[in-house]
Amino acid sequence: MAKELTTESYIQHHLTNLTCGKTPDGWTCDPYKVDQMGFWAFHVDSLFWSIALGALFIVFFKAAMPKKIDSNSAPTGAQNFVEMSIEFVEDNVQSLFGSVKNTLIAPLALTVFVWILLMNLMDLVPVDFLPVLAGHIAYAVAGEGVEWISSPESFYFKVVPTTDPNITLGMAFAVFILTIYYSITVKGLKAFVAELTLHPFGKWLMPVNFVLEMVNFIAKPISLGLRLFGNLYAGEMIFILIALMLFFSSIPIGMLGFGLHLVWALFHILIVALQAFIFMALTIAYLAMAHETEEH
Amino acid sequence: MEYSILAAGITMGLSAIGAGIGVGILGSKFIEGIARQPELAPFLQGRFFLMMGLTDAVPMIGVGLGMYMLFAI
Numbered sequence A: 001m002a003k004e005l006t007t008e009s010y011i012q013h014h015l016t017n018l019t020c021g022k023t024p025d026g027w028t029c030d031p032y033k034v035d036q037m038g039f040w041a042f043h044v045d046s047l048f049w050s051i052a053l054g055a056l057f058i059v060f061f062k063a064a065m066p067k068k069i070d071s072n073s074a075p076t077g078a079q080n081f082v083e084m085s086i087e088f089v090e091d092n093v094q095s096l097f098g099s100v101k102n103t104l105i106a107p108l109a110l111t112v113f114v115w116i117l118l119m120n121l122m123d124l125v126p127v128d129f130l131p132v133l134a135g136h137i138a139y140a141v142a143g144e145g146v147e148w149i150s151s152p153e154s155f156y157f158k159v160v161p162t163t164d165p166n167i168t169l170g171m172a173f174a175v176f177i178l179t180i181y182y183s184i185t186v187k188g189l190k191a192f193v194a195e196l197t198l199h200p201f202g203k204w205l206m207p208v209n210f211v212l213e214m215v216n217f218i219a220k221p222i223s224l225g226l227r228l229f230g231n232l233y234a235g236e237m238i239f240i241l242i243a244l245m246l247f248f249s250s251i252p253i254g255m256l257g258f259g260l261h262l263v264w265a266l267f268h269i270l271i272v273a274l275q276a277f278i279f280m281a282l283t284i285a286y287l288a289m290a291h292e293t294e295e296h
Numbered sequence B: 001m002e003y004s005i006l007a008a009g010i011t012m013g014l015s016a017i018g019a020g021i022g023v024g025i026l027g028s029k030f031i032e033g034i035a036r037q038p039e040l041a042p043f044l045q046g047r048f049f050l051m052m053g054l055t056d057a058v059p060m061i062g063v064g065l066g067m068y069m070l071f072a073i
Helices: A007-015 A031-037 A044-063 A077-097 A105-124 A129-142 A165-187 A189-197 A203-248 A251-291 B002-036 B038-071
Strands: A019-023 A026-028 A041-043
Touching: A007 A203, A007 B038, A019 A031, A041 A044, A044 A077, A044 A105, A044 A165, A077 A105, A077 A251, A105 A165, A105 A203, A105 A251, A165 A189, A165 A203, A165 A251, A189 A203, A203 A251, A203 B038, A251 B038, B002 B038
Parallel strands: none
Antiparallel strands: A019 A026, A019 A041
């Protein structure tokens, strides 16, 4: 029962995650039962790609390390690339973090940067390639036995993990929890509470201060996560809209769409790298802020 | 549905105006800074791109939310 392909169903198809969850009848990935899943609903595609790319990052960086350190030979190939990215991150950490001694920050920044960059780069894979491939594989493997995979097209699969707000906000809140942890361990609970309540109006307007500082405090992780999500979501959306030009129009407009794809992909490389860099820079900056003991 | 199209248009348009002004000011100051002290250009360039990314994010979030209003609601 293949649905008719319209503009809206095409876009809907690309914006829906493969969601698996627990319904009253047991575990299922049926897209029509998402409402019944409640809390235990997993975006399996986002999870799969983010974990796979994280594993790729670890394996690649480990494999690039030379087996024997030979000081006479110049580093080649992959080792060069890895050293370059490590130095790039280290420079940024040095300039933003200054003299504070914390050995967690640089590895964290490197992980954040490379992982987000890899996840963002999935955006440059043609929009239909992996979803259709996954649909055909799922149909070939399980199509007969499972009722909700009625055709390859009925299988939802969203490739770019960072266009899923759950992933970006999850990372942002992980950074947020780290900032709270370091605020409390480095400054002490008393100074942390004082920072939230005694600023900017003094101790007699404590509730007002607390509300103002709380807004500031909560806005940080939310804007951090939404910035990455918004950029990548908008980018993905524009890829989908350009792809629509190829499908539903005449040949000249299709050719124009092909050119536009190339132009937007080239421009998007900038956004992809820039957003990964900004997420890393802000992670470092927030953690640096958590280490500063302010004197007013 | 008609109102969500209007809302999406306003969201995207107004956020684009704000970011346009912001990036314009940022770019003019960047060029001014380089003109005054050309030797600082590489240093300023990194900061310029960082701030541009931060400014750029607001209309992008607007576009994302606008598209969400159009297609996902």
